[in-house]
Amino acid sequence: MSEISQNAVSGGIPAWQGRAVARALAVAITAALVAMPFAAGGSWTYLLGVCFANSIGVLSVSVLVRYGGEVSIGHVFFVAAGAYAVAILEHRLGVSILVSAPVAVILGVALGIAFAWPSRSISGIYLAVSTMALALALPELINNASSWTGGYEGLYVSLDLIPGAPKGLQRYYLPLVALLAVAYALGCLRQSRQGIALLLARSHPVAAEAFGITRGWARLSVMGISCGIAALSGAMLAYASSTVSPSGLTLWASIFLLVGSVVSLYGLTFLHAIVGGAFVTLIPQFLASAGAWIPVLYGVALLGVILAGNLGPKLRDAVGRRRSRP
Amino acid sequence: MTSMQPTPLEGQGIALSFGGIKVLNDIDVAFQPGEITGLIGPNGAGKTSLFNCLTGAYRPQRGVITYGGRSLDGLPTSARAARGIVRSFQTVALCPDLTVLENVMIGLARNGSAGWLSAFLPLPGRAWEREHMRAEAKAALAGLGLGDMADMLPGMLPPGTLRLVEIARAVLGKPSVLLLDEPAAGLNVAETRDLMRVLRQLSTPELVMVVVEHDMDLVMSICDRLYVLNFGSFVAHGTPDEVRRNPEVVRIYLGSEDD
Amino acid sequence: MSAVWSAALDLFPLLWSGMITGCLYALGALGLVMIFKCSRVVNFSHGNVAGFTAFLIYGFSSGTLLELNWGSAVVLAIVAAVAIAALSYALISSLVFESDLTATIATLGIGLVIQGATLLIFGADIVSLDLPVPRFSASILGLRITGYDLTVLAVATATIGGLFLLIDYTKLGIAFRAASENAFAAEVCGLNLRFVHLFAWVIAAVLGVVGAILIVPTTFLSATTVASFMLQAFAAAVVGGFASLPGSAVGGILIGILMNLFTFYVSPEFSSTFLLGVILLALNVFPNGILARARGTRV
Numbered sequence: 001m002s003e004i005s006q007n008a009v010s011g012g013i014p015a016w017q018g019r020a021v022a023r024a025l026a027v028a029i030t031a032a033l034v035a036m037p038f039a040a041g042g043s044w045t046y047l048l049g050v051c052f053a054n055s056i057g058v059l060s061v062s063v064l065v066r067y068g069g070e071v072s073i074g075h076v077f078f079v080a081a082g083a084y085a086v087a088i089l090e091h092r093l094g095v096s097i098l099v100s101a102p103v104a105v106i107l108g109v110a111l112g113i114a115f116a117w118p119s120r121s122i123s124g125i126y127l128a129v130s131t132m133a134l135a136l137a138l139p140e141l142i143n144n145a146s147s148w149t150g151g152y153e154g155l156y157v158s159l160d161l162i163p164g165a166p167k168g169l170q171r172y173y174l175p176l177v178a179l180l181a182v183a184y185a186l187g188c189l190r191q192s193r194q195g196i197a198l199l200l201a202r203s204h205p206v207a208a209e210a211f212g213i214t215r216g217w218a219r220l221s222v223m224g225i226s227c228g229i230a231a232l233s234g235a236m237l238a239y240a241s242s243t244v245s246p247s248g249l250t251l252w253a254s255i256f257l258l259v260g261s262v263v264s265l266y267g268l269t270f271l272h273a274i275v276g277g278a279f280v281t282l283i284p285q286f287l288a289s290a291g292a293w294i295p296v297l298y299g300v301a302l303l304g305v306i307l308a309g310n311l312g313p314k315l316r317d318a319v320g321r322r323r324s325r326p
Numbered sequence: 327m328t329s330m331q332p333t334p335l336e337g338q339g340i341a342l343s344f345g346g347i348k349v350l351n352d353i354d355v356a357f358q359p360g361e362i363t364g365l366i367g368p369n370g371a372g373k374t375s376l377f378n379c380l381t382g383a384y385r386p387q388r389g390v391i392t393y394g395g396r397s398l399d400g401l402p403t404s405a406r407a408a409r410g411i412v413r414s415f416q417t418v419a420l421c422p423d424l425t426v427l428e429n430v431m432i433g434l435a436r437n438g439s440a441g442w443l444s445a446f447l448p449l450p451g452r453a454w455e456r457e458h459m460r461a462e463a464k465a466a467l468a469g470l471g472l473g474d475m476a477d478m479l480p481g482m483l484p485p486g487t488l489r490l491v492e493i494a495r496a497v498l499g500k501p502s503v504l505l506l507d508e509p510a511a512g513l514n515v516a517e518t519r520d521l522m523r524v525l526r527q528l529s530t531p532e533l534v535m536v537v538v539e540h541d542m543d544l545v546m547s548i549c550d551r552l553y554v555l556n557f558g559s560f561v562a563h564g565t566p567d568e569v570r571r572n573p574e575v576v577r578i579y580l581g582s583e584d585d
Numbered sequence: 586m587s588a589v590w591s592a593a594l595d596l597f598p599l600l601w602s603g604m605i606t607g608c609l610y611a612l613g614a615l616g617l618v619m620i621f622k623c624s625r626v627v628n629f630s631h632g633n634v635a636g637f638t639a640f641l642i643y644g645f646s647s648g649t650l651l652e653l654n655w656g657s658a659v660v661l662a663i664v665a666a667v668a669i670a671a672l673s674y675a676l677i678s679s680l681v682f683e684s685d686l687t688a689t690i691a692t693l694g695i696g697l698v699i700q701g702a703t704l705l706i707f708g709a710d711i712v713s714l715d716l717p718v719p720r721f722s723a724s725i726l727g728l729r730i731t732g733y734d735l736t737v738l739a740v741a742t743a744t745i746g747g748l749f750l751l752i753d754y755t756k757l758g759i760a761f762r763a764a765s766e767n768a769f770a771a772e773v774c775g776l777n778l779r780f781v782h783l784f785a786w787v788i789a790a791v792l793g794v795v796g797a798i799l800i801v802p803t804t805f806l807s808a809t810t811v812a813s814f815m816l817q818a819f820a821a822a823v824v825g826g827f828a829s830l831p832g833s834a835v836g837g838i839l840i841g842i843l844m845n846l847f848t849f850y851v852s853p854e855f856s857s858t859f860l861l862g863v864i865l866l867a868l869n870v871f872p873n874g875i876l877a878r879a880r881g882t883r884v
Contacts, residue, residue, distance in 0.1 A: 071686060071693075118865045119872075128689065129864065133816055136813070136857040137857040140856070140858050189446055192444070193435055193459070196428050203422060210381065212435060293701065293705070296705070299697030300694075302691070307676070307679075310680055
């Protein structure tokens with residue numbers, strides 16, 4: 001019985017083989033990405049650096065969905081917090097990304113918990129609505145604190161991590177390393193006591209309470225983790241693109257992160273993150289001249305993936321039933 | 327919890343109503359440690375509601391619930407869990423994304439001390455704690471005959487097995503009060519027999535075990551005492567034999583000639 | 586004494602115009618809450634659809650698409666709104682029963698597609714869309730009442746009144762209330778939930794069109810105008826408790842007044858931040874809505 005059921009889960013391919021293939025693929029792609037700057041031109045290096053930063057952002061949204069069962073369209077707020085933290089620390093204190101990135105993460109965690117506090121024990125729907133308000137309030141806050149944030153013009157981030165080393169390469173490798181680190185940390189989370197507790201709190205909140213896992217703790221933990229990762233994404237975005245400006249920090253940016261998350265099937269691995277980040281970074285690049293098609297394409301992709309995910313198993317069942325009839 | 331003197335779980339004068347509907351009418355109970363107590367009665371009698379009051383899911387309008395001599399008033403479910411009061415639910419509450427072993431490990435979730443940093447980094451202290459938790463969970467599963475299901479997902483297993491997994495999860499944290507809500511619901515005869523064996527195994531002198539059940543064979547064969555609830559009040563209380571002979575109980579279950 | 590009087594003179598017009606815009610927010614909130622009550626889905630595409638239909642009215646009446654009179658353009662746009670609502674629901678109906686989280690995310694997808702359609706068909710233009718209302722204004726107690734104000738009041742009251750009559754007295758309305766109370770029990774009694782959901786979506790779309798028509802004359806119509814109005818509607822729904830229709834109406838008026846007071850007395854630059862604060866405060870102080878607080882929390 002166990003063999004049959006395991007095959008059913010992995011679609012005929014033994015589970016251990018499926019995992020080995022995925023791991024091999026991840027290693028191959030990582031190797032290719034590490035070697036890429038020496039093969040391709042500077043514009044690709046820049047673009048992929050930004051892509052890695054966006055991939056981290058996609059992971060932050062996926063974490064919220066996977067571990068918290070909630071949707072946020074306000075994560076751009078935490079991305080901005082991280083980005084501006086890096087830029088402001090550089091401008092005011094001359095601090096390099098090595099120090100400001102961890103500060104950004106801590107700031108993201110704190111802001112996430114503070115934001116989720118009022119709704120910590122009630123339905124996630126309210127969190128979703130308040131995230132929309134958060135994203136819309138962001139431009140007001142940025143523009144009105146212009147002495148700190150540089151207002152409409154934004155800020156430059158020019159300090160190198162390793163003084164003297166080629167700028168383009170640093171702007172590429174640091175976000176890549178950060179992305180790999182986040183994927184690894186999330187893998188650890190899945191195996192940890194807290195990760196298991198959060199997953200039960202998501203699927204059966206009442207039963208989780210009976211084991212001492214309160215809704216409030218679960219909500220705040222997930223938001224803390226998710227917003228910390230989002231802030232790191234912002235820090236890497238600021239570093240990869242060498243600027244922070246409010247034009248890219250809108251409600252749309254949040255929604256696009258969510259699209260990337262859906263398209264990557266809310267996956268929390270390195271491969272999933274790359275897929276999501278690439279979708280969100282490269283498509284606007286290629287459709288720059290036909291900008292109005294971007295929301296249409298994203299919307300169709302989002303609906304397509306969701307509906308396929310929903311109808312897929314049903315279709316598979318229907319086909320299976322037909323086949324098993326004598 | 328295990329170092330406490332075995333004490334009963336008691337409730338006095340519990341009254342619960344929703345709007346105008348009286349669910350529990352001045353109930354007095356004393357569930358003794360070392361015994362398996364059965365809570366039976368027709369559907370809608372208030373059995374699950376009584377459980378909900380004991381675990382903190384509902385707040386009774388009147389009445390005092392004490393355990394270990396201390397009142398449980400105002401304590402939320404998670405705090406009562408910390409005092410050792412654990413329950414199972416009518417529908418299986420296992421996380422479908424976790425393996426059986428991981429689901430059982432939840433039973434120890436409260437006892438872990440590894441902090442957040444070790445959740446994200448492979449620190450040595452956390453690895454030791456995790457291995458310890460895994461070993462305990464594996465032992466609990468093996469004790470119930472479920473050892474080789476450890477790495478399977480709940481979706482692949484029959485409901486009888488899942489019930490046993492839930493019980494493994496519940497007992498892993500060494501609870502002092504175990505409240506089981508219809509554990510035999512949906513189980514076939516063989517699975518019910520397995521369940522009965524397991525429940526008898528679990529009973530220790532310190533453990534207060536209360537079982538809500540409809541399956542009379544199970545109740546009569548494993549319970550040491552029975553409380554019979556009907557329309558929110560107790561109509562009988564005693565050993566299975568005493569209850570079985572109580573004419574009021576016979577009337578409730580068999581009804582008048584027409585039923 | 587005169588200081589108080591001049592403060593009052595400032596206050597009355599603010600309260601009045603706040604109440605007027607509040608009616609519009611109430612219309613928006615009602616659409617959101619109707620859908621949420623019966624299907625537990627938050628329809629994030631509400632604003633985009635309403636904006637698109639406003640553009641359609643512009644397009645149908647100005648010669649860009651067709652050259653009809655305003656009345657026919659509105660009717661055609663309402664038909665289009667109903668069609669969009671039906672199509673949207675058809676797309677996500679299977680999701681609604683499986684997971685309201687996924688269905689909510691799907692509404693974001695629909696919103697994106699509609700937003701793209703708006704941009705594609707009408708470009709990034711900014712146009713003006715006026716209401717054909719009598720240009721009339723009167724002054725009572727220092728309060729300036731315009732034809733627009735009265736139109737909004739009349740239409741909003743009629744619409745909200747009609748909605749409550751529909752929900753309280755028609756079969757469909759009763760079905761809606763049953764499905765909102767306990768969907769499972771309603772289904773067991775033979776109610777077709779999909780029909781109820783469709784009813785709610787269509788009503789919400791019509792409310793959106795009405796709201797958009799009334800909002801746009803006060804500013805201009807661009808691809809983002811109506812959607813940015815949605816934040817106020819969401820805030821009104823949260824204040825009203827997201828599951829209470831009367832609460833949404835009250836919430837709308839309250840938000841309208843509070844917004845006006847805030848932009849006048851504090852600053853117009855922080856209106857979204859203010860709404861964020863209102864939402865977080867409402868969640869903390871009365872999570873079941875402002876009316877529930879007065880009546881006692883529901884179980």
